[in-house]
Amino acid sequence: EVQLVQSGAEVKKPGESLRISCKGSGFSFTNYWITWVRQMPGKGLEWMGRIDPTDSNTNYSPSFQGHVTISVDKSISTAYLQWSSLKASDTARYYCARIYGSGWPVDYWGQGTLVTVSS
Amino acid sequence: DIQMTQSPSTLSASVGDRVTITCRASQTISRWLAWYQQKPGKAPNLLISEASSLETGVPSRFSGSGSGTEFTLTISSLQPDDFATYYCQQYNSFPYSFGQGTNLEIK
Numbered sequence: 001e002v003q004l005v006q007s008g009a010e011v012k013k014p015g016e017s018l019r020i021s022c023k024g025s026g027f028s029f030t031n032y033w034i035t036w037v038r039q040m041p042g043k044g045l046e047w048m049g050r051i052d053p054t055d056s057n058t059n060y061s062p063s064f065q066g067h068v069t070i071s072v073d074k075s076i077s078t079a080y081l082q083w084s085s086l087k088a089s090d091t092a093r094y095y096c097a098r099i100y101g102s103g104w105p106v107d108y109w110g111q112g113t114l115v116t117v118s119s
Numbered sequence: 120d121i122q123m124t125q126s127p128s129t130l131s132a133s134v135g136d137r138v139t140i141t142c143r144a145s146q147t148i149s150r151w152l153a154w155y156q157q158k159p160g161k162a163p164n165l166l167i168s169e170a171s172s173l174e175t176g177v178p179s180r181f182s183g184s185g186s187g188t189e190f191t192l193t194i195s196s197l198q199p200d201d202f203a204t205y206y207c208q209q210y211n212s213f214p215y216s217f218g219q220g221t222n223l224e225i226k
Contacts, residue, residue: 035215044220045155045163045206050213061214062120095162105153105210107174109162 002026004096004110011116012086019082020113022096029077030054032098035106036070036081040092050099051079086117121145121209125218131226132197140192140221142207147187151211154183154192157220158203166205167192197223 007021022034035050049060053074060070072079079096097109122145132138142152150170155163165174167183170190180195194201202225207218 037217044204045157045208045217047208047215047217050215059213061216063214097162099210103151103210105165105168105208106155106163106215107165107168109164112162 002108004098004108006094006096006110006113009114009116011118013119014086014088014117016086016117017082017084018086018115019080020094020115022079022081022110024077024079024098027098030074032100034070034072034079035097035099036068036079037095037097037106037109038064038092039095039112045095048081048094053077053079086115088117088119090115091117120214121148121212121216123207123209123216123218125205125207125221127221128219129222129224131224133226134197134199136197138194138197138223140205140207140223142185142190142192142218144188144190144209144211148209148211150186151209152183152185152190153208153210154181155206155208156201156203157206163206194223 003025005023030053033050036048038046048064051058051070053072069082093112093114095112097106124143126141152170154167157163171183182193205221
């Protein structure tokens with residue numbers, strides 16, 4: 001069974017750092033890109049970026065470039081999304097999902113990680 | 120970057136109705152368009168890829184069409200389980216972008 005299991009909810013203060021994770025199982029992790037999608041409370045889906053686990057090549061949306069870092073540890077089939085300095089506006093649910101490659105859609109999603117940033 | 124514009128933002132309809140949601144791309148994306156359904160508190164679910172290819176297990180009342188810059192998602196006869204939010208997404212080029220969503224609600 002394909003699974004993308006994300007780390008649990010986080011409550012952080014502005015300025016703090018954070019790394020959330022997404023562990024894949026039930027499929028060949030290096031055959032798929034991992035993408036991250038933000039959903040702010042009551043709002044729509046925003047594509048943040050993607051990583052290719054074979055070579056860690058990344059693409060970011062300009063809206064998120066420089067504010068987040070996507071990384072991967074293919075030895076443990078886990079992708080990460082991290083912030084060095086959180087803002088209140090980072091409060092959202094973050095989904096990881098997989099993409100087979102260029103010309104393929106997102107076909108499977110994790111359950112989401114809720115990140116709350118509040119002083 | 121490619122902008123995706125969905126319309127309408129909200130659609131009120133009744134069980135049994137035929138409904139259509141439109142998605143427009145700011146530049147041509149060939150047929151690299153997907154449709155997702157999202158229910159409250161859940162992750163999105165892929166319905167249609169490559170503009171019109173129905174995913175396995177998705178009811179045949181869902182259909183997609185279009186190419187280039189204009190696309191549609193049609194539900195032929197609404198069922199109670201279909202009331203949700205629908206998103207289009209282009210995967211022609213990075214950054215892959217979503218439409219703003221269409222909230223399909225019960226009239």
